[in-house]
Amino acid sequence: MALMAPTQQVKRRATNQGAAVKEALAAEDTFRSAQDVYATLRASGEKIGLSTVYRHLQIFVDDGLADVIHKPDGESTYRLCGDASTTHHHHLVCRSCGKAVEIEGPAVETWADKVAAQHGFSDVNHTVEIFGLCTTCAAS
Amino acid sequence: MALMAPTQQVKRRATNQGAAVKEALAAEDTFRSAQDVYATLRASGEKIGLSTVYRHLQIFVDDGLADVIHKPDGESTYRLCGDASTTHHHHLVCRSCGKAVEIEGPAVETWADKVAAQHGFSDVNHTVEIFGLCTTCAAS
DNA sequence: TGACATAATGAAAATGATTCCCGATAAGAC
DNA sequence: GTCTTATCGGGAATCATTTTCATTATGTCA
Ligand SMILES: [Mn+2]
Ligand SMILES: [Mn+2]
Ligand SMILES: [Zn+2]
Ligand SMILES: [Zn+2]
Numbered sequence: 562m563a564l565m566a567p568t569q570q571v572k573r574r575a576t577n578q579g580a581a582v583k584e585a586l587a588a589e590d591t592f593r594s595a596q597d598v599y600a601t602l603r604a605s606g607e608k609i610g611l612s613t614v615y616r617h618l619q620i621f622v623d624d625g626l627a628d629v630i631h632k633p634d635g636e637s638t639y640r641l642c643g644d645a646s647t648t649h650h651h652h653l654v655c656r657s658c659g660k661a662v663e664i665e666g667p668a669v670e671t672w673a674d675k676v677a678a679q680h681g682f683s684d685v686n687h688t689v690e691i692f693g694l695c696t697t698c699a700a701s
Numbered sequence: 702m703a704l705m706a707p708t709q710q711v712k713r714r715a716t717n718q719g720a721a722v723k724e725a726l727a728a729e730d731t732f733r734s735a736q737d738v739y740a741t742l743r744a745s746g747e748k749i750g751l752s753t754v755y756r757h758l759q760i761f762v763d764d765g766l767a768d769v770i771h772k773p774d775g776e777s778t779y780r781l782c783g784d785a786s787t788t789h790h791h792h793l794v795c796r797s798c799g800k801a802v803e804i805e806g807p808a809v810e811t812w813a814d815k816v817a818a819q820h821g822f823s824d825v826n827h828t829v830e831i832f833g834l835c836t837t838c839a840a841s
Numbered sequence: 842t843g844a845c846a847t848a849a850t851g852a853a854a855a856t857g858a859t860t861c862c863c864g865a866t867a868a869g870a871c
Numbered sequence: 872g873t874c875t876t877a878t879c880g881g882g883a884a885t886c887a888t889t890t891t892c893a894t895t896a897t898g899t900c901a
Binding site: 572573574576578579609610611612613616635 | 847848849850851852858859
């Protein structure tokens, strides 16, 4: 049998654009769209293309550095995971400004797996997002 | 002061197209996209336009007759709520074929509200979806 | 410190789901 | 049957995201 090539870390080159996108995300604790990040970067004088913004956001997601939430209107929003976020977590998100708080719910995790198992589902994962208005936005 | 007009049930006319869309959804216990429903209806000889399919699917959602799940690729999928589904519920969905099972988790509901309250969030709601492979799809 | 291989970039075009527009059609009331 | 207007539906318009591909820049190694 052919040897399975060892899963190799894709070599990524360090570029200004990649750093700029990460900085833009790091500057806010809110979920932001690619279009939004792009506009912000261009407004601040960064030399970067829209395709590149999409590219890096997806890379962050693939590498587990960022989480993505798909809004009802179809737009995807991204946010860097907190320092201690190598672990599985979910978010409490402000519907108005996008501000997000990372949350954990061990009980929910076990519940989800149990329910799936009871119905014979395998290869299970789940999405849990709580939406609301943050204190700031509620006062408007 | 002006009298607030009583919230009036919008009068909806019974049309062939509306019935056709509902039948198409009722025929399957899976989440299906508007494009999919449209293709199915046209293939079966139904005389209906794409706009109309979108229109009725949205009406079902507004009336609480159907639930919608936004797939990661941006496509929205719809499914009629079960008979006993006047109550709040979530879904266990097959990533491959879209088959869905309605599920309830009282503990999750209270947990979500508690977490939101702890962070001062108001006007709270949430999304909870469990994805996996149904027994049928797992055997492939 | 140069080449070199190729990963990364970005402007423009393509894609694809969803929405909008508006003249034509048909359901429901009298 | 006639009238009012909700509903239709084909096509154009939107708009986020993806793709294309010639150009640029990064990492490597002599
Ligand atoms: Mn979880
Ligand atoms: Mn719930
Ligand atoms: Zn807010
Ligand atoms: Zn399945």
